Amino acid sequence: MSPAPEGQDRPLRRQPQANTTPPPAQAGFVDAVLAVVGDIPAGCVATYGDVAALLGSRAARAVGQVMARYGSDVAWWRVVRAGGRPPPGYAERAREHYEAEGTPLRPSSDADGYRIDLASCRWRP
DNA sequence: CAGTTGACAGTCC
């Protein structure tokens, strides 16, 4: 196929926020992340990079920040890292949700003791 | 206003 060597991807142009006076906190990025996470069906998971990509940004880390602060109101366990690994420190809590929702897990020798089978349950918009 | 942080991803060795 075409090599498409175009290095200039211009993926960007985040949605303009008409709101110049953010009341509680600019819910622009936050609301977007929570909305995407809320769209993930039970039994499926998405990576931080996927969520960020849906927002039109590569800010995978920013997504994690939102989850850390506002994730308490969403299914944060449905958002995992690349490689199908749950967030460090939350592996046990996430595992409870995965088993409850029927998310395909795979045994692992990692400290977490398990891994998410992204190949089978990676959510795709 | 500038620097630091942070539940990451992707590539290179």
Add this chain to the structure above:
DNA sequence: GGGACTGCCAACT
């Protein structure tokens, strides 16, 4: 197959 560095973006101090 695993480890280290860099890049990216948004919020916090």
